[in-house]
Amino acid sequence: MAAVKEYVLKTPPGGVKNIDQEALCDLLKIDDPSRVIFEQARGEAVVRVFPTNPLMHMRPATVADLTMDARGRIVVGAYYDGSPLRIRLFDPKTGNAQRMAIFGTTGAGKSRALQSVLAACKRSGIVVHLADLKEGQSVPEAVGNVATRVTTQKGAIRLLRRLVDEAERRMKAYGEMGRSGFILGDPDPLMYGVIDEANRLLEKGAPYRDEAAGLIKELGRTGRSVGVGIILAAQAGHLEEMGGSDTLRGMLKEGEVILLRWSSAMMAQLVSDGLLPRGESLQPIPKVVGQVRRIRRWNEAADEDEDEPNSQGMCYHLTSSRPTSMARFFLVGSIAPCRGHDPVILALYGYGPPPGKPFDLDDAPDPEGDVPGGAPAASGRPSVPTTAEVIPPGPVTLADRITAALAGGPLTEADLLAAVNADGHKQIKRGSLRTRVSDLRRDGVIGPPSGGLVTLA
Numbered sequence: 001m002a003a004v005k006e007y008v009l010k011t012p013p014g015g016v017k018n019i020d021q022e023a024l025c026d027l028l029k030i031d032d033p034s035r036v037i038f039e040q041a042r043g044e045a046v047v048r049v050f051p052t053n054p055l056m057h058m059r060p061a062t063v064a065d066l067t068m069d070a071r072g073r074i075v076v077g078a079y080y081d082g083s084p085l086r087i088r089l090f091d092p093k094t095g096n097a098q099r100m101a102i103f104g105t106t107g108a109g110k111s112r113a114l115q116s117v118l119a120a121c122k123r124s125g126i127v128v129h130l131a132d133l134k135e136g137q138s139v140p141e142a143v144g145n146v147a148t149r150v151t152t153q154k155g156a157i158r159l160l161r162r163l164v165d166e167a168e169r170r171m172k173a174y175g176e177m178g179r180s181g182f183i184l185g186d187p188d189p190l191m192y193g194v195i196d197e198a199n200r201l202l203e204k205g206a207p208y209r210d211e212a213a214g215l216i217k218e219l220g221r222t223g224r225s226v227g228v229g230i231i232l233a234a235q236a237g238h239l240e241e242m243g244g245s246d247t248l249r250g251m252l253k254e255g256e257v258i259l260l261r262w263s264s265a266m267m268a269q270l271v272s273d274g275l276l277p278r279g280e281s282l283q284p285i286p287k288v289v290g291q292v293r294r295i296r297r298w299n300e301a302a303d304e305d306e307d308e309p310n311s312q313g314m315c316y317h318l319t320s321s322r323p324t325s326m327a328r329f330f331l332v333g334s335i336a337p338c339r340g341h342d343p344v345i346l347a348l349y350g351y352g353p354p355p356g357k358p359f360d361l362d363d364a365p366d367p368e369g370d371v372p373g374g375a376p377a378a379s380g381r382p383s384v385p386t387t388a389e390v391i392p393p394g395p396v397t398l399a400d401r402i403t404a405a406l407a408g409g410p411l412t413e414a415d416l417l418a419a420v421n422a423d424g425h426k427q428i429k430r431g432s433l434r435t436r437v438s439d440l441r442r443d444g445v446i447g448p449p450s451g452g453l454v455t456l457a
């Protein structure tokens with residue numbers, strides 16, 4: 001660090017807007033822009049010139065980094081000046097779960113960032129229900145390390161519904177206890193719904209977009225204060241692609257927002273949404289770090305061995321007190337792809353079962369692939385198409401069995417359970433029946449409860 005040059009500058013009222021990084025480098029006669037870091041606070045700015053990019057070599061994440069401290073935080077990386085990059089999983093002062101969004105273009109390091117959060121949750125006794133919408137390929141080591149894991153959009157929507165149900169259950173239970181908020185582990189654990197590749201669920205034309213956006217908003221509103229939080233990782237070019245900017249605006253302003261390498265449209269949107277002060281600019285994160293722009297002489301051979309270190313994991317923690325300071329995630333696993341699960345990542349999760357119980361999402365496997373469309377339900381919410389409508393001769397689902405049992409007329413819950421258990425398929429418990437009936441009610445397949453009877457709509 002001895003070779004770091006530091007220039008302290010006075011800034012005009014309102015600070016310096018729109019830093020021209022290239023002009024600054026020219027002025028300092030530095031040809032690698034990633035060595036020059038500009039940071040400003042009220043009234044002053046510091047320009048530091050490093051001998052090499054200070055974020056070039058990160059150390060691996062450790063279990064100690066990823067174990068939540070008494071203030072509900074974990075350490076996931078470091079700022080360019082060596083201070084820790086912390087993110088909050090819980091706020092002990094308010095008892096609130098968090099809303100977290102990790103954005104970045106493809107290959108920016110979202111999944112590895114998420115793996116560190118998932119491992120931290122397991123290490124810290126936090127229950128995770130995960131949707132990995134890249135066919136389970138995004139965070140494969142999460143298998144067996146989270147309470148619930150789904151890989152389809154249909155699974156994701158059911159998972160979100162269960163989370164909202166859980167938040168409602170907690171709200172009622174805490175109200176009855178005369179409690180105003182959530183107390184960690186008493187009686188319920190902190191819980192997160194995590195959606196990786198959330199853009200697939202929320203982009204225009206996605207089959208469950210409106211309902212997913214509604215449920216995420218609902219979790220942001222009610223889940224937080226009862227210990228049920230939501231974490232999204234997304235490749236978002238624009239917030240409109242994320243269920244409409246309204247869905248995420250509140251979440252982004254109050255939650256934890258990490259921005260990895262971005263697209264220019266995304267940046268413009270973040271500024272127009274007030275997440276970054278107008279005129280404030282972030283030093284761009286180049287795809288390749290340490291690249292020097294220079295013209296090769298006529299007879300000079302290209303250096304084929306030139307190493308091209310990538311900027312994966314470099315980020316800004318936009319909702320922290322240092323939104324414009326560049327930081328980087330620690331190394332999470334190996335850079336090169338592994339033939340199977342990465343043993344380094346598995347070791348971060350630790351061996352043994354994950355906290356919490358899996359959600360009961362269905363008693364039958366999801367039909368292959370996801371089903372587009374779905375007519376709006378009576379509630380006005382677009383429905384998840386009922387399995388009865390969409391499954392060709394495939395596995396019989398509990399939804400099919402319930403609608404078949406009700407085809408002859410309304411039944412009490414006990415009679416419905418008996419009818420379903422008498423149809424020759426797998427025996428089910430009352431809890432599973434109730435959950436599925438409430439799903440079908442939301443989808444407008446079953447009508448509202450009336451006179452203790454369950455009735456087809």
Ligand SMILES: Nc1ncnc2c1ncn2[C@@H]1O[C@H](COP(=O)(O)OP(=O)(O)OP(=O)(O)O)[C@@H](O)[C@H]1O
Nearest residue numbers: 106107108109110111112312313329330331332335
């Ligand atoms: N923290 C990290 N530690 C080690 N390697 C990393 C880290 N972040 C990113 N990488 C490397 O970059 C690659 C891409 O990262 P990752 O899969 O997390 O990106 P992504 O943003 O999720 O991409 P996509 O949107 O295409 O899924 C990884 O396979 C790995 O080689």
